[in-house]
Amino acid sequence: MLIAQLALNALALGSAYALVAIGFVLVLNATTAVNFAHGESVVAGGFAAVALAMFLPPDLGIPGLILLPGVLVVTAVLGLAIGALAYLPIRNRPPVSVFVTTIAVGIIIANSLNAGFGAAPQTAPALIGVGSFEFLGARLSRQSLAIIVTAIVLIGGLAFVLQRTQLGRQFRACSQDPEMARALGIRLTRITMLAFALGTALAGAAGLLLAHQFFISPSDGGSLILKAYIAVVIGGWGSLRGAAAGAMLIAIFEIGVAAISSQPVAEGLLYIVVLLVLFVRPQGLFGEPQQVRA
Amino acid sequence: MTSPRLEIQNLSVTHNGVTAVSGASLSAKAGNITVLLGANGAGKSSLLRALIGLAASTGAIHLDGQDISGQSTEDRIRNGIAWVPEGRRVFPGMTVAENLLVAGPERPALRAARMEEVFDLFPQLAARPTDRAWQLSGGQQQMLAIGRALMAKPKLYLLDEPSLGLAPRITGAVADSLRALAAGDSAVLVAEQNVGFVEPLADRTLLLRNGEIVSADRRAPSS
């Protein structure tokens, strides 16, 4: 059934987007800063997978999933670098500065990848093998299922850390009241760097998940950050759950509209919808309405 | 004779060109409740913030005889100072238990044990450990904030207007909890503008006016 396949595709794409959006919000909450290099972090993860895959003996059909730990480590380190270079030096400046420094870091990442790998789209190995299998009369792609399951495991892991560990509690305290957290002895810088590492690692994982089915090229970062941004606007600025939900909606919208017309129309409509949402509710779908006249 | 738990000499706090506190000196003894009385704008909050290291200051600050004026907030907390700010500032999205745990020591077993102690002291909190902090009433939030400070078993408590915004019948329970803190041999420094609240509590009262300590009496000033 075409609908079932489409639905599965949408779920898979949505899961990957959710990882990106959640990673974005993690950094946002810890620093109130928009990380414009986040899209490039996804791309970096994809290319890390491509690079690491070169070490795998070919023709053995080794599942790409095995690359996940390596990708997570590489992108976590990248996250620390982004935090150290683009955030820490200017954290007391107005928020606009962080936009620009992260844009700069994004340029550095994208063009380094471009110089190193070339501009053409590349692909990473399939996660658990190609092909699909029959289930209740529908053909379900292995790759899509693998993406969904991997995303669930990663998000579940993050949820566990945030809800059940002391580190997670410290993290949440920092997002809600950084000064009070500091006054309880929580080390803000440590939490901030952790946010960058975790957030970027999740983005990198999304890159691995997307790279096989959807290909990855160094210039993909821009549209990815835009979608993460949109997911957060839909789901509520700063809400992890909202970001995941927003990401899922974007994927469903994209795949659904593309199925009826075309990819560019889907993307264009998405942007128009976002603009309309912001026009009608300047505070985002779930923000607080402003009482004071500008 | 042992040094008092807290001793401040000639403390001045300046922020953005405004001198909030100038030349303040006081001492607070372990097991005692020392009250800093002053109206809005007198400099109470600035003084407490300087003690916890969140505001820059000049002058000497000694904790059990040790000079901590050069230390960071983190170090002061590790040395045993806890700050309960004005307006409670509990973490609204986190539960009662989580608010307590996040302030607790590193070892999980010790953390859990301390939380039980806090629950013993505040049965109102023990009754609703999984409620989010924003759902609590003002008085319960104040208890939570005090309990959160307790988790660190500090030597010195700094409380900024704990009775602010609370109905008189609630403040009695808050006062009791402050007595309990002092009974545990900690020093308690309370900044307040509510004379009625602090009068029965204070072992010693100092008056803060326009950033200066103008009198230090045994009890609340009478004239």
Add this chain to the structure above:
Amino acid sequence: MTGRITGRTGFMLIGGVALAVYALFFASSYDQRILTLSGVYVILVLGYQFIFGHAGALSLAQGAFFGTGAYVTGILGSQFGTGFLLTFPLSIAVATIIAAIVAVPVLRLQTHYFALATLALSQLLFLIGVNWESITGGANGLSGVPGITIGAWSFTRGLPLLAIVWAIVGLAMVVAYRQMTPRRVAAFTVMRETPLAAPSFGIDAGMLRLRAFLLSAAFGGAAGALFVHTNRVVSPDTLGFGVMITCLTMTVVGGRFGIAGAVLGALLLTHLPEWFRFLDAYYLVAVGVLLLASVVFAPNGIVSLLAADTERRTPARRPAGPGPVPFPPARPTHLSAENLSKRYGGVQALEAVTLHLESGDIAGVIGPNGAGKTTLANVLTGQAIPNTGRIQLGDDDITAQAAHGVARKGLARTFQTPQLPEGLRVRDVVETAQSYTRTGTGLSVEAALAPFGLLEHAETPCGALPHGVRRRVEICRAVATGPQILVLDEPAAGLTPDEQAEISDICTRLAGEGLAILLIDHNVEFLRPLATRLICMEAGRVIADATPAETLADPRVRDAYFGMNDL
């Protein structure tokens, strides 16, 4: 710092001559082309400075306006052979119209949403450029765009094209110079650095931002048009994010304000690829590093590092002058607020508040934290809209007026923390307030400063003033707008007793000239001898409104303060 670049003009003239000599005698035709492109980017950056620099808003649509201008000229020129005299204004117009369409909703967004909206807009335009093949030529774009021909003159590649482009750059500089008058630059500075206070001094932030946004689009469109005349082809690259990044980098590296910064940034970044050609594919990485380093180490651009800041003269302290200068009289008036209420979320900040002010009144407002004093000030001055009730100033109903309108009607205020832009001089701050409220008493700046004893500080930047003087400047600024009602929010906070006495004296004399003053403060000692009336608030309600002695003796008031013995 104002936009009038006096000390730098010499620097620029020398630079201009040097460039001209280089172009005429030393540049190859390739070099000339690079220099032409530099000119194009100068226009783009000049435009971006309006919205990113002066208005302080991170617009990510500048590249899209560039691309729009490029495509209008490209399509009309290559497909229909339309001449420059038509395509150039059209490019500017279309870009500006697109900006105008999205402007009103987009400009009221907060920083992070504004960036998103402009980004979404630019991506949308990019998609249209790539996919609407029939009109735009799709991914390959359009070629055969003619050069610039005006009447009989054809500006061929090389020196003629270079000359006409830079002539247009000169035109753009003149427009930018005339748009950013010192008055307007100061207003933008006030809006950017003290957004809370700006509306209260007649500055309509929305209009300022709109002007900046539209100007940026117009300049962007012009730059795009000239770009395709230089390259003779138009492709989706002109709409891509690459242009935006180039523009942003040039502005950050060169300088966010001022023509010199734009020229420097454009020249540097167009020549950098040539100098760093050995880096090959890593060239853009170097650009990223440069951008990052600029933000971290030179946030005001290279232009601030290079040219010695000739603007910052040592402030000339004039002599204090003879004794106290009288204040100008104010028109007699009456302010009446009836049954005001205001709710924020679950909190009733004001409830059934009624008060009246007459000329000569000094009404003190006291009350514990959270009593609603500042909310009252906000509602009266138009910073917040009441849920119920009416505010009448003389014959005008100002209940629903926004702050900048209220300021022009004759109600001025100060703020709990002084809202003075650090870099502006005292005289600039006062002058800006006067010019934007237009109800100004027609006084010169000196005449406004003199009664406050501020003449000696007229040339001093606000950032260098001690706290007590800042408080005086705030009040001076408010009075300079020629108000009939003055709302002072904690004017004595943080002042020494001497300084408090000064403020007290100022208030008494102002009231003597017919001003009505509403004075919010915690310090009862300060208010008691000064106020003609004392209002006490608690939990959003007025619980007492009588002479100071009566109010302070009122048991409910004493209760509200929990029996503070100070009273």
